Amino acid sequence: MRPEEIKRVACVGGGVIGSSWAIQFAMKGLDVTLYDINEEQLAKSKAQMHKSLDALEQFKAITPERRAEIAGQVKLTISMEEAVSGVQFIQESGPERLEIKQSILAQVEEYASSDAIYASSTSGLLVSDIAAQADHPERCVGAHPYNPPHLIPLVELTSGDKTDPELLQTAYDFYQSIGKEAVLLRKECPGFIANRLQLALYREVQDLVMRGVCSVEDVDKALVYGPGLRWAIFGHNMIMQMGNPGGLTGMVQMLGNSGDRWLADMASWTHQPDNWAEVAQPGVDKEMANFPDYVGHTNEECAKYRDQMLIELLKLHRKL
Template sequence: MLKNITIIGSGVMGSSIAQSFAVNGYSVTLNDVKEEFLKRAASRITENLSIMVEESAITEEQKEKALVNLSYRVNLQESVQEADFILEAIPEVIELKWDLFDQLETFMKDDAIVASNTSTFPVTKLMEKASFAQRMMITHFFNPGHLVPLVELVKHEKTKPEVVQATMDLIRNIGKSPVLLKKEISGFIANRLQTALMREAFYLLREGVADARDIDTAVIDGPGFRWAFTGPIEIAEFGGLDTWQRVFDNVAPDLDESKGAPDVINELVSQNKLGTKTGKGIFTYEGNEVTERLDTRDRHFIQLGKIKNHKE
């Protein structure tokens, strides 16, 4: 049974994943290379938990228990030597991941499961220089990791079936929805679907079909509203496959077919207008607007999660 969890990398994703395990009763060690990174992560987790208490998603007692379940360490060997499940959430630089896996081979238990939160590299690439492919998984969480239910799982061809099952069970035990890919493919499932939608959104913006706010509203209050409870394949079946056959035949020929980032994004990046990171992108963010919008987003996610859990 998997009891002791170690998360390596205490950024936004690593800290929120650690929080998800801690809230659900697991003993969690959060590791990073600097104490200052861990202090920021501890503050972020405490704030996230406080919002969940305010929104009645957890109790004050559950918050305190979660904080007790968390420990923070810089020393990698101490962080992983007793871990049953090790999840790396370090920067998406393959050389950094290879170096980490090399160290894990020395420090971790022989039966520890290793997972990566990567959204960039296939599992075969991750294991190119490692010898523990039989107990390796990709577990791709989505930001914010403590609130979004989906976790995409990808196994190596050598991954043992019992490792896959143990990982699936673990992810379910923390209230997530694991989806296992049957084959490797770039972008996995969700990011491929999301990229296709965003490509068309930026095409509509470039063509002047509507302004950015209206395009976002069209998604939020249209497909997005339905997608919270009904997926695209089921939507097609509810609408009738014959109807969607005609939709595809009529609309598909006019969809954007570009193979790279949209020109709008390329232009803004060249001007260092990166969105919330720099305070300006398509939209402009002033004062505490980013913090306030993230707070509102997370509270909405919490309430949506409560509705979905009640439905199930």
């Protein structure tokens, strides 16, 4: 199958991630079916989708007419047969439990065409395990999104021991064709790429605060108004490349081993501080109290500001 032959997509599991995937696919003009286990869950999926569409409309990423079109592209169902019959691509976003993922795959295989690609949003399970009892393990890939998938372009692709490499390539090309930025893991690796980067940084955040080097508020400020601004544009290798007339090589030569002393002093623990929330929560509360009014002072206000900024950034990245 070629990526351009993918016209119909099923989202299986319509929670936080599945309902966002449905919007992503529908925004790209694909016909989407969204399956969940009962009407109650499906009503939640619908509400979640409309909340996401509200933000897109409010911050002028879509017009009201476009919003109606996108919503109209998604058909909600509690029938697995209706959801996956005749689709070329299945995005599974059920609960993160191996036995549930395996049972979802078994149900999908009853009704889906055997050459439909099956992509699991799993955050940490192995595709080989999910597909262990599958009739067609070759069509199974891991496709880990970053929440919310309809806004964050990243998708991390993994394969199982029986995944067909050609099919993995098709999945990669398909995601790219709908505006995602796919990255491929060449080996199994817990936490994939992005969550590992995030955790490595967060260990240092925690350590700096626990050691009394700086406040919670200042470590966040140092990130947002320093490297965070650049990282929203380029990855760190590119930052190195642009830091010196000799590119990354020049930068490495210029810095030499000067960072080794910092590395020796940096956190290397493998168990996160048990009392971190106790230490950090008052700091975050103070940080929120000190924000300017246009950012907000409550979780809800700050989340709205985050969504607005995210949408503006994505427009600058030509992703919306």
